[in-house]
């Protein structure tokens with residue numbers, strides 16, 4: 586683990602969609618799918634991102650352009666430096682001998698990408714399979730178009746794949762096939778519905794939860810969700826843990842500490 590930010594040089598940049606770019610670094614990180622790193626831009630801020638690619642000594646973060654910080658990352662060029670510390674948090678637990686479904690909404694797909702890569706490596710092909718569902722508002726927002734073996738797309742406007750939400754598509758698949766485990770990341774309203782659906786079908790489920798992260802290693806309490814610190818107890822939580830977290834799907838804490846309804 587890197588405990589203080591280490592300045593890493595951007596060695597490649599890949600455009601995944603008009604709003605998402607992946608920045609690659611030559612770094613050796615002992616990273617488990619589901620964990621995250623803190624990315625630092627000196628004199629600006631430090632924010633959490635997951636590792637979306639990992640190959641030998643090459644790691645990548647895929648960044649959706651949203652506000653000041655992500656716009657600043659998008660303005661970086663090959664050769665520029667970013668600070669990186671981590672990885673932090675608890676990752677996904679893999680179930681290689683079963684049929685899994687990985688459900689990603691929007692940029693949530695970035696947090697699931699190395700999980701899909703790892704599952705495809707370790708899955709026992711006689712007994713298990715990995716199905717990926719990627720949902721976006723429209724076709725232009727789809728990322729990693731050619732990356733995974735079995736990826737089903739859905740868009741809210743019907744411009745790519747199934748017309749509807751990831752939850753609609755998961756419901757549809759469950760009429761025809763059985764999954765032993767579902768892994769998911771995306772908007773919290775979507776996560777809540779996926780967890781509900783898994784509960785109804787008796788399917789194991791793990792969720793990557795998002796809360797505002799400041800320290801990233803459990804000291805400031807900013808990322809609290811019903812007594813759980815998302816940065817250290819999560820960001821991955823299972824269905825039993827989530828059932829005890831009353832704020833899940835309902836309340837989040839802003840960077841100034843206000844409790845707001847989702």
Ligand SMILES: Cc1cc2nc3c(=O)[nH]c(=O)nc-3n(C[C@H](O)[C@H](O)[C@H](O)COP(=O)(O)OP(=O)(O)OC[C@H]3O[C@@H](n4cnc5c(N)ncnc54)[C@H](O)[C@@H]3O)c2cc1C
Nearest residue numbers: 621632633634635647648649652653654655695796797798
């Ligand atoms: C564990 C984890 C992993 C993440 N991985 C990725 C990723 O791989 N790719 C990606 O594009 N985004 C990821 N994010 C979200 C990313 O941190 C925010 O998009 C980014 O901080 C936005 O900063 P901004 O200044 O551009 O936007 P802002 O305008 O400040 O915020 C836009 C949105 O991002 C959220 N956000 C802002 N700051 C933080 C923060 N410090 N911690 C958590 N959320 C914040 C806000 O609540 C708001 O909803 C992840 C978040 C978490 C918690």
Ligand code: FES
Nearest residue numbers: 799803805806816
């Ligand atoms: S971000 Fe500080 S305790 Fe989680």
